[in-house]
Amino acid sequence: xxxxxxxxxxxxxxxxxxxxxxxxxxxxxxxxxxxxxxxxxxxxxxxxxxxxxxxxxxxxxxxxxxxxxxxxxxxxxxxxxxxxxxxxxxxxxxxxxxxxxxxxxxxxxxxxxxxxxxxxxxxxxxxxxxxxxxxxxxxxxxxxxxxxxxxxxxxxxxxxxxxxxxxxxxxxxxxxxxxxxxxxxxxxxxxxxxxxxxxxxxxxxxxxxxxxxxxxxxxxxxxxxxxxxxxxxxxxxxxxxxxxxxxxxxxxxxxxxxxxxxxxxxxxxxxxxxxxxxxxxxxxxxxxxxxxxxxxxxxxxxxxxxxxxxxxxxxxxxxxxxxxxxxxxxxxxxxxxxxxxxx
Numbered sequence: 564x565x566x567x568x569x570x571x572x573x574x575x576x577x578x579x580x581x582x583x584x585x586x587x588x589x590x591x592x593x594x595x596x597x598x599x600x601x602x603x604x605x606x607x608x609x610x611x612x613x614x615x616x617x618x619x620x621x622x623x624x625x626x627x628x629x630x631x632x633x634x635x636x637x638x639x640x641x642x643x644x645x646x647x648x649x650x651x652x653x654x655x656x657x658x659x660x661x662x663x664x665x666x667x668x669x670x671x672x673x674x675x676x677x678x679x680x681x682x683x684x685x686x687x688x689x690x691x692x693x694x695x696x697x698x699x700x701x702x703x704x705x706x707x708x709x710x711x712x713x714x715x716x717x718x719x720x721x722x723x724x725x726x727x728x729x730x731x732x733x734x735x736x737x738x739x740x741x742x743x744x745x746x747x748x749x750x751x752x753x754x755x756x757x758x759x760x761x762x763x764x765x766x767x768x769x770x771x772x773x774x775x776x777x778x779x780x781x782x783x784x785x786x787x788x789x790x791x792x793x794x795x796x797x798x799x800x801x802x803x804x805x806x807x808x809x810x811x812x813x814x815x816x817x818x819x820x821x822x823x824x825x826x827x828x829x830x831x832x833x834x835x836x837x838x839x840x841x842x843x844x845x846x847x848x849x850x851x852x853x854x855x856x857x858x859x860x861x862x863x864x865x866x867x868x869x870x871x872x873x874x875x876x877x878x879x880x881x882x883x884x885x886x887x888x889x890x891x892x893x894x895x896x897x898x899x900x901x902x903x904x905x906x
Contacts, residue, residue, distance in 0.1 A: 564637040564638065564873060565580055565581070565635065565636050566581055566637060566638045566639070566869040566876060567579075567580050567625065567626075567633075567636045568580075568639075568672070568866065568872055569618075569641040569868065570867070571654025572642045572646025572654075572674045573605060573646055573647055573650055573699075574594070574605045574613075575592050575594055575595065576613065576614050576621050576653075577591065577621065578591050578622045578625040579591065579868070579869050580629040581684070581866055584683075584873035584874055585683070585870065588630075588631070589626070589628035589629035590866045591621050591628065591865070592865070593621050595610060598613060600738065604733060607647045608649065610647060610649065611649030611650050614653035618654060618657050619657075622657070633661070636665075636667065637667070637668070638662075638873075638876045638881070639661050639665070639670070640670040640671070640869055640871075641655045641657070641659070642655065642673075642868055642888075643887075643889065644888060644892055645673075645700070645889065646700075646888075648888065651888040652888055659884050662884070668881040669882050669886075670882050673892070674868075675701060675703070676710065676711060676713075677871050678832035678833045678867060679707060679830060680710060680832075680867050681860040681861070681867040682830050682831065682832060682855060682856040683830075684866055685857055688828060688830055691826060692707050693817065693821055693824065693826045693828065693829045693830070694713065694830050695813070695817055695829060695831045695836075696832050696833050697723075697831065697832075698834045699726055699729060699742075700723055700725070701719075702718060702724045703718050704716045704717040704771050704773075704816055704817055706826065711874070716770075717773065720769065721774050721775060722779060723775070724773070724775055725833070727775040727778060727779045727809060728742040728806075728809070729741040730779055731782050731783060735798065735801075737798070737802075742837075743837075745802045746838055746840070748799050748802040749803040749807075749840070750839070752797065752798075753794060753804075754807035755791060755794070756791055756794035757789045757804035758791060760781060760789070760808075761812050762777050762778070771816045771817075778805070778808055782801065807840065810838065814841070814845065817829065821851060827851055828852045828853075828854065829852070829853045831845070831853070831854070831855050831856070832861070835861075836856060836861045837858050837861040842855055
């Protein structure tokens with residue numbers, strides 16, 4: 564079955580066609596980065612207007628690259644949550660309208676299920692496994708029991724890891740998007756130049772939770788306090804020290820979850836999954852099977868949406884055309900007791 568997937572939750576207008584949940588027939592992403600760079604971050608109004616301008620040509624290009632017509636597509640899917648409401652509305656409404664006009668099944672998809680599925684477009688993974696979803700909007704450690712069944716173990720108690728990267732980059736005038744720029748600069752620096760603090764959260768209530776607001780504040784406002792003697796006060800050294808602390812914060816909680824659950828497979832997703840240090844740190848763990856999506860599937864894309872949608876369609880689970888988008892989702896509940904019981 565061939566599914567056309569639309570993604571417009573933030574600042575990427577994307578459409579892809581995926582066959583049987585794995586074979587990518589086309590994957591078109593129109594990035595808005597040049598329009599947001601001067602503001603050093605995403606401007607919601609600009610994002611929604613660009614989506615409205617680009618959605619039709621992007622969908623047409625995806626069909627053309629797949630050498631298909633709409634009649635040859637079995638279903639249409641679109642992201643319905645979470646994200647910027649104006650952005651979500653464009654892709655979601657377009658997808659519903661297209662499904663109605665072409666008499667095709669419609670499937671509304673949670674953006675985060677897409678990110679956790681992205682790696683499976685390249686490498687099928689057996690359930691259950693540990694999921695690490697890291698992006699500009701979310702930082703989640705979870706037990707993934709099925710494509711639509713996540714048991715949240717830990718989240719950020721304040722900022723997401725991607726937001727911390729972007730805010731540090733913005734403060735120091737490094738450019739946008741901050742994650743890629745800091746990653747590249749860090750390769751030229753020495754992480755020992757500064758010893759930034761790793762947050763220590765209560766192990767009972769926040770055993771797998773992370774925090775990045777304190778690290779962000781330390782790097783922006785208190786950098787000199789943590790600088791080590793004998794190291795040059797360079798941007799490269801600052802980026803290297805910040806990145807190493809941020810990644811250590813993530814991996815320490817992830818490895819704790821792996822030990823507690825006994826799960827040996829870790830699947831990463833989201834924009835920060837492209838970070839070179841995160842990939843290197845987890846690749847070095849010989850006791851775990853750590854799987855990352857290809858770099859082109861770490862960011863927002865329609866292929867991950869179409870891939871997840873296939874499994875809903877296969878199960879006969881489609882969405883009513885009265886379904887509406889939602890900018891936020893309810894706070895995740897952590898299942899620590901259940902996970903420990905399963906162990």
